[in-house]
Amino acid sequence: MSVVSRSNLAKAALGPLVAVALIAVLSTGVIPPYQAYSIGLAAVYSVLVLSVNLLAGWAGIWSIAHPAFFAMGAYFAAYGSTHGWSLELVVLGAAGCSAAFGAFLGGAGARFSMLYVALLTLAFAMMSLEVMGQWTSVTGGDQGIAMEKLDSALGLGTLASAGTQAQYIAVGVAGVALAVAALARPSALRMRLVAAKSHPMAARSIGIAPEAQSALAFAVSAVFAALAGVLLALVVGFVSPDPFSLALSISLIAACVLGGPGTLTGALVGGAYLTWAPTAAESVGLPQPILQGVVLIAALLFLRGGVVLHLGRLIRRLVRRPASHTLTSVEFSEESPQPVAAPGATAAELLRLDDVAVAFGGLKALEGASLSVRAGETLAIIGPNGAGKTTLLNVLSGLVGGGRVEGSAVYGGRSLLKARATARRRLGIGRTFQHAETFSELTVLENVLCTRRRITARDRARAAELLDQVGLAHVADRYPEELSFGLHKRLDLARALAEEPELLILDEPFGGLDATERTLLARQIVRQQRRGTAVVIIDHVLDDLFAVAHRVVAFDFGRPIGEGEPRKVLEDPRVRSSYLGEGGARGELPRRDGAEEAAVRLDGVDHAYGGVTALRGVDLTIPQGSVVGVVGANGAGKSTLGRILHGSLPPTRGRRAAGGELRTALVPEGRALFKTLSLRENLEVAAYAADIRGAELRVRLAETAEWLPPRLRERMGVPAAGLSGGEQQILAIARALMARPDMLIVDEPALGLSPAMVDEVYARLGRLAREGMTVVLLEQSLGRAASACHEVVVLHEGSVAVRGEPADPMFLARAEQAYFNGEEDAPVAAAQG
Known part of the structure; x- marks a missing residue:
């Protein structure tokens, strides 16, 4: 049996209780008839906004098709009242048809992006408007159709349209709809809808099908919209295509944004907005579309989450001190447990x-x-x-x-x-x-x-x-x-x-x-x-x-x-x-005299992303004109260190110092090329970012193109997506060279490349080093780094575990140990000293 807590029941009861109180006030006659009619209409629009509001807030779907479902309910009521249909048949027919169309739109739309969902629902809304105008035997076309009374097949009495009874019914149904939504809020239905919206792949891993959830959410939302349409026919007493235009779609979205997607009280705010917006526009002397545009823009810019959530956050700030944003772990002092013995060969x-x-x-x-x-x-x-x-x-x-x-x-x-x-x-x-x-x-x-x-x-x-x-x-x-x-x-x-x-x-x-x-x-x-x-x-x-x-x-x-x-x-x-890594023969490197100035120096650098510590206490010097390899397993902190050396990421703690007017360039892991742009355009983008224009740009392009292998120089107009992985890596390096950097940082230069392409990429990096450029290689392969670098630094869990010169066989043995298990740098430093 599902659980509904007392607090949830109390929240759900608010809607019906307010509805009963409002009906009691209306029945006294103290509210003028026109205002009473407006209240009934506001109740109708609240149910309609609720249908769009929860679909957007819980399922993440913004629909332009809801005026069509709204019209479906209204026409079912009007046509049924003139053909002897019972109230129950009208409600069931409107609900069944709208649910079927809604499930189709939700299931089909789940396969596409939000833009295509909007286009799909827009197409459905336009088709519905055409049907309303052409199917005159049912809708009356542009002339509309009058609403008459509806008799209940269950003996609940007769509902007359366009009177106080209809207004009372609208208010009561709105209260019940809010109660149903309040009861659904703590349910598995709402949680699974939100899960499918928030992260579809993770949702699939726990058995939630986003397509099925979208179809279900759209179907239920369409039923609420059709129910609002039945109420509209009862309150107004006449149905024509005019209220269901595309303008209503825009107004509905504005009402939801203003009230707050996913909030129940926001539906009431949106319903009131739709009811009294025409009067407000007239009173200020503005056309209604202009007023709606101003309200929508203001809500998007200044009321993120809508009026209800904005006021709620404001009240919470006033009545209590803000809690710490990030909650940390509970400390445990137990030692690591011993694993259970492996199952025997007879285990299933x-x-x-x-x-x-x-x-x-x-x-x-x-x-x-x-x-x-x-x-x-x-x-x-x-x-x-x-x-x-x-x-x-x-x-x-x-x-x-x-x-x-x-x-x-x-x-x-x-x-x-x-x-x-x-x-x-x-x-x-x-x-x-x-x-x-x-x-x-x-x-x-x-x-x-x-x-x-x-x-x-x-x-x-x-x-x-x-x-x-x-x-x-x-x-x-x-x-x-x-x-x-x-x-x-x-x-x-x-x-x-x-x-x-x-x-x-x-x-x-x-x-x-x-x-x-x-x-x-x-x-x-x-x-x-x-x-x-x-x-x-x-x-x-x-x-x-x-x-x-x-x-x-x-x-x-x-x-x-x-x-x-x-x-x-x-x-x-x-x-x-x-x-x-296998490494290979040690390539020719520029000589070092041991007295090089530092290109970049890091002192006591730490870096954390939120609660994740990526680097701890890193002290590192990159000498000018040297080739330094930073090696470690995935997650060791290499990419973070590379960005700090580049200067694009400030450390959380510690200090980065660069020598002179150092120009640095970073080739990120994965290359990050603009795949739809040509080779030349990729190079030009880098030049524009470095504020290189005109004649200087042409010179740089010519220089950089000369560095490229002939097969790439001949394909400068080809999109980057047409290159092989190795060719893309060479292009990414060339793009970084457009700024004429003094220091080049390359993250995972060999990732995903064939051995032949790895050799070519490293050969071109070696050529840059021999021409005097400082090069930092962020690598997983210790062997590859040892064959291409003056010095190798091994990172282990964000700390420098060991560093030294690959020519020293004792260093390589320690580096292997540090790569897997970590090792203090002190013994190596002592050995080098």
């Missing part, structure tokens, strides 16, 4: 993959992936960035998107690849995401409860117990944006555990957490081991990962390359090579 095999492959067009992200997981076993998946790990997890959870999946995956004795993503939650699969993709408009408790189709008292109790287990009970009524990063990750885990999955998929759960938070997470994983849950986990924090894993499978370039027990798997030369 829960999951088996055989030769699974995933291709995105011509790109193979996964190939020949075969592995198995037993009940109660924790399997760790490791590998460098781009190895195919997240693609593998997406295969298990059905979130591959446009990828083509081949091979076999058997879960619990049934084919997993044939199951929809939304069905896999019911099969017993739960997952977390690398960046903790929670639903921002739901509270912490609601983020867990939305996994249920119906919410019972038992569900609420279990959700509260789960939040207590993960240390979130004290923030159950807060929103995710108020949480620290560690609490955010716990919430993602709690949602994945909400229905006690048999297979738990964890995507980089340790990333960004401090030692205490990692201990708590390890305890949660061990708890799942004890209850027999199979866990598949990927992460780059190998110490914590290996502490809870029973078995490890290593991937590289989309293929499994090694398997074994934790710690021992890194002894496999192929696995170490995938992380550290």
